[in-house]
Amino acid sequence: MRTWGKPELTPVAIQAGRLLAQRLYGGSTVKCDYENVPTTVFTPLEYGACGLSEEKAVxxxxxxxxEIYHSYFWPLEWTIPSRDNNKCYAKIVCNIKDNERVVGFHILGPNAGEVTQGFAAALKCGLTKDQLDSTIGIHPVCAEVGHLPLMGQHPLTHGANLGLCS
Incomplete structure (x- = not known):
């Protein structure tokens, strides 16, 4: 059986299979939630994403x-080898009409998979920008990017202004 338009990832298939078995043999009615599935590209500088892209949100x-919030950051583990500052990037996509609910999270940097996993749970629980801002972060970790001062930008225009991909 093929699920067209669904993320083709092993954890998604495992979850969908478990829930199907529970529906068939356990009396459950719960179906797999394909929204906000986290994913990571494991390249030398990892990229993690969960939820909607900026374009899909618009x-x-x-x-x-x-509303788009973004930040550059410099991971602690790059301090000793004296790597260039501001080579990592994070973007949070928020729905203004829904109390600035976070509908997308994107990060380019070390440990992006680990960071994205935590944000995936938060997005599933309906995380808002205000809740994110009021959370005390752990320092120094890459996940604290969600607690750094994030610059707001209007969607789809900041890439041209800052030379960033969206």
Whole structure:
């Protein structure tokens, strides 16, 4: 059986299979939730994402209802080898009309998979920008990027202004 349009990832298949077995043999009615599935590209500088891209959020909610927050950061483990500052990037996509609910999270940096996993649970629970801002972060870890001062930008315009991909 093929699930068209669903993430083709091993953990997704395992979860969908478990839930199917529970529906068939355990009386459950719970179906797999394919929204906010976290994923990571394990390259030398990892990329992690969960939820909607900026473009998909604008398509779904309208450009006027989306706020983008982004930040550059410098991981602690790069301090000793004296690597260049600001080579890592994080972006949070929020739905303004839904109390600035976080609908997308993207990070480019060390341990992006680990960071994205935590954000995936938070997105599933309906994380808002205000809740993120009021959470005390752990220092020094890459996951604290969610607690750094994030710069707000209007969607789809900041890439051209800052030379970033969206």
């Amino acid at each position: 398509e779904k909610f309208g450009e006027e209802n989306i």
